[in-house]
Amino acid sequence: MNKDTGTKFSLHAQDGLARRGQVTTAHGVIDTPAFMPVGTVGSVKGLLPEQVAASGAQILLGNTYHLMLRPGAERVGRLGGLHRFMNWPGPILTDSGGFQVMSLSALRKMTEEGVTFRSHLDGSKHLLTPELSMEIQHHLDADITMAFDECTPFPATYPEAESSMERSMRWASRSKQAFQPRPGYGLFGIVQGSVHEDLRRRSVEALIDIGFDGYAVGGLAVGEGQETMLQVLDFTLPLLPAEHPRYLMGVGTPEDIVKAVQRGIDMFDCVIPTRAGRTARGYTPRGTLNLRNARHQEDSRPLDEACSCPACIGHSRAYIHHLFRAEEMLGPILLTLHNLHYYQSLMSGLRQAIEEGALDHFVQAFREQQALGDIPKTEAGT
């Protein structure tokens, strides 16, 4: 890959297998390990971009499948690209559409050429190919473009996983061919192979052969369970070139993230903090809370005394409980803000711990806090 094009990765510190680095893109720098909030349809649900930035997020994820259907990738392109469209000046990574076309659309049919499907919005028929996925992500002006792949379903038989992985590798090659290299714009390949060590190895070898700016581990967090996911990371990550960022797609809970960072993952994305925020689930260092629970109804304390997010500064658990009970929009907004702050604060803690060579200590403290469970309820909250 031409050294004048693509995203750049620099590794600043390591602690065990964990890595502290920076990805440099056309729209700015991402400190890794990084968590990317998901802005599915062109917004992180319920939040202004400045609120997302204030949480500490440096990069957002956008969804090719959603945006190609509405408002349309060419339209976003004519309006100046996704950064300008959603007023997010920082880096953006877009997925390839491969995962969501299989999970959301109707009457999908996969061939060597690509995936034919009907839109979940209006039933219109589309054919998504590696070449079109690259074109769409180019219109969106993604700093990091993901290769078009098939996320192998779980469970899959060995022959199914093998043929799915092999097709994804052919599509990765076509993605590379179709991608337009530019300075600051990178293309990431996606390792498939389900839970099989030899298939994952063959997939990594194929991707390295093609050459990418970063390597994602796909086909995980699809029902295989945390233990299996970590086993796959344990035998896959050592195969990946150290000089490129590693992205674990669609993961995950705070505990998933901590364990994957310990194994050498640099980037994450997940809808958990935002979706949980809309469904009254709050994340804190002492675990999760259900804000609809009556135990919070007269609790004047914030979600987390140590948190400095807009929800915890000035708003009580009782108030957020009330907002959810009364179905006020501000409930999901405040809790989404809080959850994103919690996730970013976790990432910041992980980065600092790696820099200080203190990751084991950090992880131990993280687990001890989580094991405590939520703060005891107040009398009035009963």
Add this chain to the structure above:
Amino acid sequence: MNKDTGTKFSLHAQDGLARRGQVTTAHGVIDTPAFMPVGTVGSVKGLLPEQVAASGAQILLGNTYHLMLRPGAERVGRLGGLHRFMNWPGPILTDSGGFQVMSLSALRKMTEEGVTFRSHLDGSKHLLTPELSMEIQHHLDADITMAFDECTPFPATYPEAESSMERSMRWASRSKQAFQPRPGYGLFGIVQGSVHEDLRRRSVEALIDIGFDGYAVGGLAVGEGQETMLQVLDFTLPLLPAEHPRYLMGVGTPEDIVKAVQRGIDMFDCVIPTRAGRTARGYTPRGTLNLRNARHQEDSRPLDEACSCPACIGHSRAYIHHLFRAEEMLGPILLTLHNLHYYQSLMSGLRQAIEEGALDHFVQAFREQQALGDIPKTEAGT
């Protein structure tokens, strides 16, 4: 009324009948003419309190009926009052519950004692009286408490309007008796009498006799039409004491507000800017827009080039159109923010015009702008 208690009103300038003043309350000063955003159930829907303040709002309205049912006024009191509960440190006015108990609850029955009704939430039975309304507004810690009244329905026969007004005046007296005077906390009386000049006069006389910190004109904006509303203001406002603020309840459109300010109204509240924001209707100096309309789908211009609200700084009409089409929460949020900024900017313009003795000029320019209609659509937006 003891001069050490209550809210204070100072009149700084007049232009014709229009007044530029300040109301001083326990939680701060309100520049008048003032518009109060409505925070029905303890939040201005979709916005953080700091976003509401940034729009220029100095005072919010809270609803006794909603808050007494959920989360309960005593609970709000135990949690430190409505300011602390919703994290709004500025002044708050609460309505008396009289209007909403008649419009929202089930099986309501009015007697001399008060109104018996069933909650629209759970069917529970309640009796709201002037005394209980005062107690609830005390728990809520309202800077401005409204007397408990009956908002006379429109149309009403003369005898109906008369007996309704007379009962409201007896309830006003009981409200005054039950209200706990404190420095910075005021009680406003409400003029009733439907569209009848003599009933309005008798109502004003009764209220002055009781003595209040401010005088509201109630029973308007209930279907009588703008012309009739203005006629009622024309014969009612000259009867009111100049040294107290005048509040036109539940009004209104920008044009309503301009015309009422010209007649000497100092305070307004209305759900229009917030409700419109949630239903894709945007307010600008050149009239209203429907952001769902396809004419905006590729329009890279902001709602209003001259507006400095968070929606207009950095977000296009095309983006807000997309958010509404995709049913993203951020659409209503951005448009509510914009509409509140527009309303506050209108109030600020009115205040400045009165100070400068240039209200006629301001109103003429306002009308000319409104008459222009929205900016012409772009080619791409067709």
